Amino acid sequence: METKAIPQQLPPIFSIPFFKLYFRGISQVMFQVNAWTGIFFLAGIFYGAYTSDMPAVAWGAVVGTFASTITGYLLKYPVDKGTNGLWGFNGVLVGCALPTFLGDVPLMWIALILFSAMTTWIMVGLNHLLAPYKVSSFTFPFVLITWFILMAARIMQGLPDMGLSRPELPSSVPFALDTNFNNLLVYWLTGISQVFLINSWVTGVLFLIGLFISNQWAALWAAVGSAFALAIAILYQCNGSDIANGLFGFSPVLTAIALGTTFYHVNWRTAIWALWGVIATVFIQAALDVFFAPLGIPTLTGPFCIATWLFLWPHLHLDKKTLQG
Amino acid sequence: METKAIPQQLPPIFSIPFFKLYFRGISQVMFQVNAWTGIFFLAGIFYGAYTSDMPAVAWGAVVGTFASTITGYLLKYPVDKGTNGLWGFNGVLVGCALPTFLGDVPLMWIALILFSAMTTWIMVGLNHLLAPYKVSSFTFPFVLITWFILMAARIMQGLPDMGLSRPELPSSVPFALDTNFNNLLVYWLTGISQVFLINSWVTGVLFLIGLFISNQWAALWAAVGSAFALAIAILYQCNGSDIANGLFGFSPVLTAIALGTTFYHVNWRTAIWALWGVIATVFIQAALDVFFAPLGIPTLTGPFCIATWLFLWPHLHLDKKTLQG
Amino acid sequence: METKAIPQQLPPIFSIPFFKLYFRGISQVMFQVNAWTGIFFLAGIFYGAYTSDMPAVAWGAVVGTFASTITGYLLKYPVDKGTNGLWGFNGVLVGCALPTFLGDVPLMWIALILFSAMTTWIMVGLNHLLAPYKVSSFTFPFVLITWFILMAARIMQGLPDMGLSRPELPSSVPFALDTNFNNLLVYWLTGISQVFLINSWVTGVLFLIGLFISNQWAALWAAVGSAFALAIAILYQCNGSDIANGLFGFSPVLTAIALGTTFYHVNWRTAIWALWGVIATVFIQAALDVFFAPLGIPTLTGPFCIATWLFLWPHLHLDKKTLQG
Numbered sequence: 010m011e012t013k014a015i016p017q018q019l020p021p022i023f024s025i026p027f028f029k030l031y032f033r034g035i036s037q038v039m040f041q042v043n044a045w046t047g048i049f050f051l052a053g054i055f056y057g058a059y060t061s062d063m064p065a066v067a068w069g070a071v072v073g074t075f076a077s078t079i080t081g082y083l084l085k086y087p088v089d090k091g092t093n094g095l096w097g098f099n100g101v102l103v104g105c106a107l108p109t110f111l112g113d114v115p116l117m118w119i120a121l122i123l124f125s126a127m128t129t130w131i132m133v134g135l136n137h138l139l140a141p142y143k144v145s146s147f148t149f150p151f152v153l154i155t156w157f158i159l160m161a162a163r164i165m166q167g168l169p170d171m172g173l174s175r176p177e178l179p180s181s182v183p184f185a186l187d188t189n190f191n192n193l194l195v196y197w198l199t200g201i202s203q204v205f206l207i208n209s210w211v212t213g214v215l216f217l218i219g220l221f222i223s224n225q226w227a228a229l230w231a232a233v234g235s236a237f238a239l240a241i242a243i244l245y246q247c248n249g250s251d252i253a254n255g256l257f258g259f260s261p262v263l264t265a266i267a268l269g270t271t272f273y274h275v276n277w278r279t280a281i282w283a284l285w286g287v288i289a290t291v292f293i294q295a296a297l298d299v300f301f302a303p304l305g306i307p308t309l310t311g312p313f314c315i316a317t318w319l320f321l322w323p324h325l326h327l328d329k330k331t332l333q334g
Numbered sequence: 335m336e337t338k339a340i341p342q343q344l345p346p347i348f349s350i351p352f353f354k355l356y357f358r359g360i361s362q363v364m365f366q367v368n369a370w371t372g373i374f375f376l377a378g379i380f381y382g383a384y385t386s387d388m389p390a391v392a393w394g395a396v397v398g399t400f401a402s403t404i405t406g407y408l409l410k411y412p413v414d415k416g417t418n419g420l421w422g423f424n425g426v427l428v429g430c431a432l433p434t435f436l437g438d439v440p441l442m443w444i445a446l447i448l449f450s451a452m453t454t455w456i457m458v459g460l461n462h463l464l465a466p467y468k469v470s471s472f473t474f475p476f477v478l479i480t481w482f483i484l485m486a487a488r489i490m491q492g493l494p495d496m497g498l499s500r501p502e503l504p505s506s507v508p509f510a511l512d513t514n515f516n517n518l519l520v521y522w523l524t525g526i527s528q529v530f531l532i533n534s535w536v537t538g539v540l541f542l543i544g545l546f547i548s549n550q551w552a553a554l555w556a557a558v559g560s561a562f563a564l565a566i567a568i569l570y571q572c573n574g575s576d577i578a579n580g581l582f583g584f585s586p587v588l589t590a591i592a593l594g595t596t597f598y599h600v601n602w603r604t605a606i607w608a609l610w611g612v613i614a615t616v617f618i619q620a621a622l623d624v625f626f627a628p629l630g631i632p633t634l635t636g637p638f639c640i641a642t643w644l645f646l647w648p649h650l651h652l653d654k655k656t657l658q659g
Numbered sequence: 660m661e662t663k664a665i666p667q668q669l670p671p672i673f674s675i676p677f678f679k680l681y682f683r684g685i686s687q688v689m690f691q692v693n694a695w696t697g698i699f700f701l702a703g704i705f706y707g708a709y710t711s712d713m714p715a716v717a718w719g720a721v722v723g724t725f726a727s728t729i730t731g732y733l734l735k736y737p738v739d740k741g742t743n744g745l746w747g748f749n750g751v752l753v754g755c756a757l758p759t760f761l762g763d764v765p766l767m768w769i770a771l772i773l774f775s776a777m778t779t780w781i782m783v784g785l786n787h788l789l790a791p792y793k794v795s796s797f798t799f800p801f802v803l804i805t806w807f808i809l810m811a812a813r814i815m816q817g818l819p820d821m822g823l824s825r826p827e828l829p830s831s832v833p834f835a836l837d838t839n840f841n842n843l844l845v846y847w848l849t850g851i852s853q854v855f856l857i858n859s860w861v862t863g864v865l866f867l868i869g870l871f872i873s874n875q876w877a878a879l880w881a882a883v884g885s886a887f888a889l890a891i892a893i894l895y896q897c898n899g900s901d902i903a904n905g906l907f908g909f910s911p912v913l914t915a916i917a918l919g920t921t922f923y924h925v926n927w928r929t930a931i932w933a934l935w936g937v938i939a940t941v942f943i944q945a946a947l948d949v950f951f952a953p954l955g956i957p958t959l960t961g962p963f964c965i966a967t968w969l970f971l972w973p974h975l976h977l978d979k980k981t982l983q984g
Contacts, residue, residue, distance in 0.1 A: 164620050296810035491831060628953045
């Protein structure tokens with residue numbers, strides 16, 4: 010994730026500068042360090058959550074970011090990680106995911122707070138594991154923790170699993186998809202909104218604006234990533250309703266930003282690399298959909314993590330920014 | 335695992351000092367280096383196995399410990415590992431697990447000997463993998479090997495799989511649990527006995543005594559771990575019959591000992607950490623129950639390994655014993 | 660994989676020396692660096708593919724090797740890896756596997772080319788991960804990529820999955836196997852041919868000849884590995900039709916060559932080690948068969964990779980070639 014030179018001391022909790030750090034945490038989901046970007050992202054989450062009558066998702070995002078950020082304070086982890094927002098991005102995603110898939114009951118909120126907080130040290134641990142390979146754990150702390158909770162919810166009566174699919178053996182699914190231009194536009198933007206588990210093209214637009222404020226290349230690559238993933242998913246005729254709901258788009262969006270601009274310099278060579286990464290992400294998305302079908306568990310951003318690692322590890326000894334030796 | 339200063343030469347096989355080393359191996363399952371502890375553990379195994387009419391489990395434990403310990407001799411692995419009992423703890427668990435889940439036939443005993451022996455070098459290998467991250471492989475060599483054998487038994491007619499559950503898609507299960515005080519006491523102690531796959535509250539008492547002899551904090555944390563896990567499992571309304579059989583207790587018992595006293599100094603700060611680890615272990619237990627449902631395979635102590643790694647990795651660069659920088 | 664002193668410059672693509680390198684890539688599947696061996700292997704593939712009326716498998720092998728080898732050129736990876744054939748062995752296997760399990764349609768060929776190429780950098784990345792543990796990624800880049808594609812094909816209408824098994828919960832399967840001597844001979848040789856997903860005893864003979872040209876010990880260990888695996892699979896009464904089709908043989912063949920001669924010096928001590936590795940591979944083969952049953956996905960050479968890693972990691976600090984300190 011990108012870093013900026015910032016004062017090396019943490020602001021008091023709930024002060025104004027604290028909220029700068031807080032919103033930076035939300036922006037880090039798409040590799041940005043920009044409080045305004047975070048505000049646009051949270052606005053998009055609120056819009057999408059309220060228009061689909063799931064306000065708990067929005068408030069989950071707010072609470073999850075607090076829990077994981079404050080955990081960084083309490084555990085006295087390195088200050089620069091905190092000021093760059095690295096304590097918030099896994100927490101906000103746990104906060105979005107739990108109310109999306111589970112019932113809005115007190116036990117869900119307790120789990121949401123406990124496990125959002127936990128992402129902060131899981132991240133530190135997984136980053137230690139990955140440090141020798143010069144990559145970070147991305148959103149995988151969120152992915153791993155949420156996989157555990159959602160699987161657990163299958164047998165915990167205290168966590169109603171009404172938002173999860175029914176477990177079933179994988180089978181081929183109808184492609185049937187309405188591909189007129191307007192619909193394609195909606196699928197494309199929804200792919201971007203699904204990064205935060207939101208199903209709304211308006212939210213997709215808000216996310217693009219938020220990205221654009223911070224880094225124009227990131228906005229471009231998010232847009233290209235979702236569009237190219239949509240094209241591949243249609244070409245290979247994946248599950249039509251998943252395509253329409255943007256579920257083949259959100260992981261490729263993150264892969265595209267990561268490979269297209271965050272970890273490599275923008276040029277034609279790295280652009281081809283990033284597009285190839287998007288193709289891989291679409292296949293890994295479909296593969297993990299199948300892998301988790303018997304459990305009825307969503308892939309979350311697992312496909313992004315796997316694909317991006319696979320496209321960064323080979324160049325451990327190169328100047329990654331240019332893909333040259 | 336803890337170590338003591340001990341003579342740096344291996345005793346002859348089947349000599350009296352050999353049995354000291356042998357029983358230390360059994361005690362290492364709960365991180366102790368104490369032959370008396372191992373004797374109490376084995377006594378508990380024999381009591382539980384014979385009272386539930388499964389004597390093969392007890393003799394499996396005896397044989398498995400021999401196979402894995404003698405393998406350390408034959409492969410000439412470092413003497414101090416052997417004298418500290420690190421060659422025995424995976425073997426004894428393979429020895430308990432195979433007769434628990436598979437039929438008592440000669441081919442099962444051949445597999446038991448071959449794969450108990452194998453745990454000794456699998457452990458050395460996995461410890462190499464984990465060395466840079468300053469954790470060891472815990473009971474994971476046993477877990478991995480036993481997962482392989484039990485899955486294989488599903489299609490090996492030579493290994494009758496009568497002790498395994500039927501493979502089925504995960505579904506929610508009734509919580510229905512009799513929670514009067516006497517029953518809770520039984521569940522709590524059974525959670526401790528299940529560390530060695532034994533379903534008996536008396537065995538749980540013998541295990542606590544064995545621990546107490548070696549390390550009072552370990553006994554306390556085993557007791558607290560099982561009790562707190564029981565509370566969490568009831569709060570979140572997990573599978574009632576699994577709770578009653580102690581199946582939500584045994585992994586948290588190990589997590590609690592590991593985090594509460596073995597790898598961190600005992601203090602309030604680390605106590606909170608250990609309790610949090612217990613919560614995570616219960617969720618990971620439920621998650622892996624679901625993950626393995628379509629295969630009908632038990633989780634073994636996998637949840638303990640995963641949770642404890644996740645709670646040790648972040649503090650790679652700290653003085654772990656105090657959780658301070 | 661073995662290496663030879665060879666000119667440190669890549670030949671022009673499609674020159675005669677390029678084809679030397681190309682065929683060495685095919686020979687590297689069984690750890691050889693010998694163009695003639697590669698030619699025999701490809702001949703075996705063509706024989707098997709055409710006699711079972713699946714010519715696409717043979718041409719897939721040809722195309723896959725090109726795609727992955729040329730990718731090494733384009734990405735300017737270290738020359739010595741290329742001249743030793745390390746860019747080809749994963750590609751040829753992807754090229755065999757995709758037409759074996761998927762329909763012969765243009766979208767399959769596009770995936771075959773894209774993902775064969777991808778194995779070259781996935782290999783570089785995974786080798787980086789494994790470098791501190793002094794093992795390489797073996798055929799795992801092929802395994803991982805192909806698992807992804809085959810799982811994806813379950814929900815991609817564009818990739819007909821007619822060659823895959825139906826997803827189903829694991830259940831015990833009849834052992835019923837005709838074990839007269841002639842049949843055993845066929846099963847044994849078919850186990851060798853299945854290294855390249857070919858079901859033909861003639862191909863098995865061609866592979867043995869190819870190996871013998873390069874390294875007589877490798878040929879011997881391939882033969883012993885398949886035979887011993889056959890014995891273990893019969894002893895433990897695995898799935899009869901899988902045994903007959905050589906599906907319990909191909910991974911043990913690779914384990915046997917790897918442990919018996921490639922990574923350890925040939926002697927009695929390492930021979931026992933290699934045979935033990937073969938036993939482990941048969942169990943892991945059965946285990947992964949069960950693990951993937953609900954997805955209907957083949958194990959590929961995953962069991963070989965896992966078993967061989969488990970038998971190499973412990974001896975990180977030894978002179979591996981002798982298994983002595």
